Amino acid sequence: MIVETGHFALVMALCVAAVQSTLPMIGAHKKHSSWMALASNAALLQLLLLIISFAALTYAFVTSDFSVTLVLNNSHTLKPLLYKVSGVWGNHEGSMLMWVLILAIYGGAVAIWGNNLRPTLKARVLGVQGILGFGFLLFILFTSNPFNRIFPAPIDGQDLNPLLQDPGLAFHPPLLYLGYVGFSTTFSFAIAALLEGRIDPAWARWVRPWTLAAWGFLTGGIALGSWWAYYELGWGGWWFWDPVENASFMPWLAGTALLHSAIVLEKRDNLKSWTIFLAIIAFALSMLGTFLVRSGVITSVHAFASDPTRGVFILALLVITVGSAFALFAWRGPALKSTGIFQPISREGGLLINNFLLSVATASVLLGTLYPLFIDVLDLGKVSVGAPYFNSVFVPLMSPMILIMGLGPFLNWKRGDAILALKQLQIAAIIALTGAVITWFLIDRATVLAAFGIGLSIWLFCATLSELAGRIQLFRAPIIEVLRKLRRQPRSSWGMTLAHGGLALVIAGMTASSAWRVESIQSMMPGDTALVSGFEFTLKSVQNIEGPNYTASRANFDVTNRASFKISLEPEKRIYVVSRQPTTEAGIYSTFLGDLYAVIGDPDGKGGYITRLYFNPLVTWMWFGTFIMVLGAGISLSDRRHRVGAPARRKLPRGATAET
Amino acid sequence: MKKIFYFLPLVILAILAIYLIMGLGRNPQDLPSVLINKPIPAFELAPIKGQTKGLSNLDLLGQVTLVNIFGSWCEACRLEHDLLMKISKNNLVPIYGIDWQEPNNLVGPRWLKRLGNPYTLVGDDPKSRGAIAFGVTKAPESFVIDKNGVIRFKHTGRITENTWNNTVWPIIMDLKKQ
Structure with a gap:
């Protein structure tokens, strides 16, 4: 029953989105204030409905209701509660539901905190949010319904991909989506402003907090993903220039550029059409990322099970939304006049170079990510573009940017x-x-x-x-x-x-x-010692242990620097009971100067084990940074300055008592 | 003139969309082999330790065979192994193995002893001679060879139950009928 309620709420959300995307837009055009006011209520109602829907799916996962196909395919009664919950978004359907929920959260946030906006602008922003919501809800209901039932219900589920059963990855998607989808707000603001034909410093001030929020979440999400790859994949690396990583990195680069160009617009009334363009692009890249991960056009270790119909649908959504945005941009953009003028050597000049370099970087990541696809489509063969390309393009682009980053703030406007x-x-x-x-x-x-x-x-x-x-x-x-x-x-x-x-x-x-980085791969018997970067790793023992839904061999290493420093590391190699899939859990000890990192591999058949030991210098600095x-x-x-119109808080004069 | 620049994003999006649409129907993991429909190149591999006969291209003539490149170091091969055992137990098709890039000559045989040996013959390939002959990029990789020693199908990565039932086995049945 609860599951059906969730499904029903999802359908209702679609209907509300249909209202939200039309009436306020017409109202803003015809200046009907009551139609415009509808936008906020619709946005909040949509948020409520999607919360109900998401809660219903979570309930199905937590109670292990295997009559729901999605729960069957991604959960198991033995799974710890945290992963039952994170299983909700550890799959395509559930993560799309989370996508629209977050879209609705941002819509609701604009409805609640957007009282200082021009009424027409607010109605249009929420209208565009409504259109996006409508498209994605349609997508979920038609191609990826998370509430589909199966009859008869099987006894137990097939478990979540073990690699995803990890605290880091449980929270990585929500953060990442808060970032990705956050750019929908800046997108909506850009479209609304183009529709109004009015882009001024006030607009930039309104957009800034939304950009900042999206950027902050995306930064956190990417870092969490990288951290997960570092300790869970057991390769000692933290960034692999994998297409899916790139998919999250491109909106980040564009978003960083947007954050800076919006400052120029806010302070100097300049870079108008460029800022609008970036606002569109940042969200377009987020949608492209969604498409790449789910359509199967590109190989990646993280990709969801691919399905061409879904691919077609998302691509159509992408082309329609971004295409109309660009068309509107081509139509209205040339009329945007910037008033501020500046010398090449100035704060604006510095920010402009920053924007240029970030955009080139975004374009080169995009090119590298899609290049294998281009070549494949043109039947020129199969290629893969790896770290060497990205490193050789990225380092020369980012180095001058860092130099200017130091200098820029010292220049006057x-x-x-x-x-x-x-x-x-x-x-x-x-x-x-x-x-x-x-x-x-x-x-x-x-x-x-x-x-x-x-x-x-x-x-x-x-x-x-x-x-x-x-x-x-x-x-x-x-x-x-x-x-x-x-x-x-x-x-x-x-x-x-x-x-x-x-x-x-x-x-x-x-x-x-x-x-x-120091890496050492060897076969070790219990009692053996390996020397890595001045540290002695001694394999004390390897035991078999039983986890809730896995069995594992857990190694015990003593690590010393031959002086007072002595710690122990316990890496595991787990085999998950249901899927029989093995995963590695690295043993990591972080210090200020570097991480001691140990991975236990397969037995070598002579009573020993393959071990991989690393010293990874300053890795912690990345996460801390x-x-x-x-x-x-x-x-x-x-x-407080983001809340334009909010009266500045004044301190009460000493001695005065506040009236309550 | 300046207006043209404002149309640029639209044009780029259109081009990109065309590529993405064309890319949708393709599976990036289906790496086509240049060797498809060509006879296997000549190669000769020594036996692995404990066996008397190695593997050469001449062993693959006369019947439909499955050639599987594996290594004891390869996680996916281990996952694939159960399926290969099932295939050999049911005598569906003879499987010939190429034991690729073992760190020493003991681990491969030990691996097969522990997990069972589904292979009719195994060639030891520490120097990648066989792997190069087949154009292997990573293990596991499998090839279907017809009676005349012509490569008819290649699968990169682990063969799952699903790919076996829906792709590989139908191809083998077809070839057997010819």
Whole structure:
């Protein structure tokens, strides 16, 4: 019964979406305020219906109702509760339901917090959200209904793909979708603005929080996915330039560009059509990602079971929505006039180069991801594009961007003084150069690229700190004054400082873990010792253990540095009972300088085991750096200035009592 | 003039869409082999330790056979192994194995001893001679060879029950009738 309620709510949501996508749009056109006001109610009702629907599916999973085909295929009574819940979105149908739920959450958020918007703009934004919701709900109901029943119901299910039974991956999709789908809001804002023909700094200010939210979630989601790949796949790597990873990375790059170009629009009334274009593209790339993962046109370790009908449907959705958006852009775009003018060397100039480099990077990732498909379609053979291509394209593009990232904030709007800015950056430059030179001469196995990467990271970090120091007049004003200024910094500038500083840490982690990773593969008997990067790994024992829905061999390693440091690692090799699929659980001990990482493999038949042992330097810096970046987005998001129209909070004068 | 640039995204989307539509019907894992419908190249492999006869292209003449490239190091091969055992137990088609890139000459035979040996003959291929003859990219990989020693079908990756029932077995039945 509950399952049928969920199904019914889904159908109702489709009907509400049909209303939401038409009446408010007509209302905005004809200036019927009651029709426009309908948008908010429809958005909230749709949210409510989809919450009911999602809750019903979750209920079916938690109670292991195997009469629902989806539960049968993706769950099992033995599975721990967390994975019964995460099983809801660990499959195509359920994840699409989550997709529309998140779309509705954003729609509801605009309805609730969008009171400061022009009524026509708000109606149109929600109208476009309604159109998107309508398309995807249609897709779910016709090709991917999660509530399909099976009769007679089997006794037990077929279990969730064991690789997905992991806390990191349980939360990775929701975060990622909050990011992906978040760009639907900026998309809707862009379309609504094009329909109105009015794009001004106020628009940019309204869009900014939504971009920030989507960007923050996407950053977190990508990092979580990368972290999962790092410890679950057991290869010691954290990024593989896999098509599905690229699918999440492209909207991130475009979204980062959007975040910055929207600043120019907000502050200087410039880059109008470009910002609109990026807002469309960011969501178009999110939809492309959805298509690539689910249509089976591209091979990937993460792809869902592919189905061409679904592919056709999503592709049609993509072409219709993005195609009409681009058509509208081609029609209305040329009329958008930017008023601000600026010199090449200026804050705008720096942000423009940043946008250019990010866009080229996005395009090259897109090209690399789709190139095998192009070649295949043209019958020129089968190729795969791997890490060498992406690395060789990406590093030269990102390096100048990082250099400019340090410099840009020191330039004034309109016309900047590069010489003055560089003078302020002297110390940062000297520290960075010294760091690079030290790396090159003093650290074993340092390549030019590694020294350069470390130098870049230090440059960005020091430049970001210098910028903060300049703003609060550190060492130039009395300490009281400095502290007062520090407290008065707007939250959006804290956001920038944290995001840029976090990226510096991420770069350091990426460089070090690529350049100085030590890997050692060998066959070990219990009692054997292997030496990896100065650490002694001793295999103490291998035991068979029983988990809730798997059996595993668990190895026990003692790791010492031949001095006081001594820890133990317990990697596992699991075989999941139902699917017979093996997975590796790496044993990881993280330190400030690097991770000790051990994987236990198959028995070698002589009483020993194949083991893979790693020392991965500075890996933790990447996760910590991304955390700082996301924190920056969060702090910037909490800036009161986003809530235009909200009266500034005034402190009550001392002694006055607040009336309640 | 400037207006043309605003149409550019639309044009690019259209081109992209055409490629994506054409890509939909294809399976990127179906790597076509240049060797399909060609006779197997000559090769000769030594036996694995403990067996007397290796494998050469001459062994594959006269009947429909399945050639399977495997290695004890390969996870997917291990998963595929149960199906191969079932095929050989039911005498559906003789399977010939190429034991590819073992780290030493002991692990392959031991692997087969532990999991059962579905192969009529196994060639030891530490230097990838057989694998190169068949144009193998990764293990497991399987080839259907007809009576005349011509490669008729290639499957990359593990053969599941599903692919066996729906694709490989019908092809073999067809070839047997000819």
